Amino acid sequence: MSDTRAASPTFADVTRDVVRTLEPPGNLYFAWMCVVALMLAGGIGAWTGQIWWGMGMAGKRVPQMWAMYITSFVFWIGIGHAGTLISAILYLFRARWRTSIYRAAEAMTIFAVMTAGLFPLIHAGRMWFAYYLLPYPNQRLLWPNFRSPLVWDVFAISTYLTISTVFFIVGLVPDIAALRDVSTGWRRRIYAMLALGWEGSDSQWRHYRRAYGLLASLATPLVLSVHSVVSWDFAMALVPGWHSTLFAPFFVDGAIFSGFAMVLILVLPMRHFFRLHAYIQEKHLDAMGKLILVTGLVLTYFYVCEVFTSLYSGDEIEKASLFWKVTKNYAWALWLMYFCNCVSPLILFWGKARTSPVVLYVVSILVLIGMWFERFNIIVPSLGHDFYPYTWGIYYPSPTDTMIVIGSFAWFFLLFLGFIKVMPSLSVVEVKETLPPPIKDRSHGGHR
């Protein structure tokens, strides 16, 4: 500890290091951008085809009408949750290790929710009628059915996107002001506009801090509600495998689990390429590894509960659904999920694994695969094997929906890659706050 304290960066170092991340990028960055843009172009092409030729292109047939799009929708909403957990809940708990990763995590939240929001539109087919979901005044006095979980979803997701964006922008303002004051030329002009004339005066800070705390307190129940509402899309229906009160906490925990994996996927390369080792230290990786481990164990517990409630229910249909999931057509997906989500994080019990970027990266990728398949296993096998053999059915992905799902990853990474080169991906103010403040006379008590 003592050597890191001695090498602790000063306030000016922080500003300089953050400005350094905004330098013109190298060839590797552009190569990545090209790959991602090509994937996105493929996804856009597939979507265009689906609009042109119809929803049959997505391989959707009764009973598998939710398939890949809703799987990915739930997956992406879940990814967002870790960002809000870091930026709001850990802020309220005063967990200091969050400061160096929270900006990247918050950006991830917004981009993930923006990605998720595309899927209901893609899934709806004629997405130009998406405004039917909103309560707008009309001559026939037709209003959305507020008893439907799908309408709750519209409200939950749009509130989540709005509040996360607002929270993110509020956090950015003092940082952009810091960038404005050290940059020159056109960058300075743009930052000056975006900084809204922030000066860091005591009256500004006074209202800012209060507002930030209040926003964090509002975002905390919000983030827990969003994935609960998403889970009720399923749990309110009578489909075997869905109709369970377990769903809300099960979804929220899975969301945080997958979200932390995505944070690591984004932060580890950032740390490496931007040389941010002084800020994103081993203890930060260790803390994130522990959170993945804990949420993974909780998730394992929920899986056990899920199986137990089904077996103990005395409901033959419920049991048949479970038996089918575990042994038949989609069994490979279920066992892959159990391996990725329950077994692979166990390596993080080992302390060295939690600080090894390679191990963390591999575990994170496995967790993301596992969590995508978790949503797949909830949606596809459950819909494929409900009450009547008459309505059973098998679904396999088509090229169109596969390309759209791949395109959604590209869209997310494109947004994130763009973001880290124009905005401070490391919070200038919050990182400075965790440093010992400059004190002239050490005898009066040093760092806080």
Added chain:
Amino acid sequence: MAATADTVVGVFAHVDTTVRALEELRSKGYHDLAVYTPVPVHEIEEVLERDRPVSRVRLFTLIGGLTGTASGFLLTIWSAMQWGLTTGGKPVVSIPPFVVIAFELTILFGGLATVIGMAVLGRLPRLRPSPSFDPRFTNDRFGIAVHCAPGRSDSVREILRTAGAEEVRA
């Protein structure tokens, strides 16, 4: 007032010297001052908070949140009553599902009102920088701008310099 008053700005490199200057200024009766810091500093806030009320942003949040709750219930109940269509054997006005909408709107309106409150109270956006602002104040320097009567600026300069200001300017 502003035309006749002088403004003296002291630039500090350290938190403790800034706090010392603030204490000194307050004991000499200078209360019309602005402090610029790159980060919110607890010690400085402590000195300033003594004669300032808690930020009124929370009032905005409360009003926004309550407006959200009310409009959530109003929208759902009123619109359900426009078409008294019974679905799933449930009452037309069924409160439990409407709580979800009311909750989401509470958060939405509360959050937006908080930001509006911050902007209004913190006087943002500000179109041009205030004269006592210095770009170093967002990086690693602390600043105190004292507004005083025209004849007093010399004594203010003296206080700032003795406390350990790196630079003092008018």
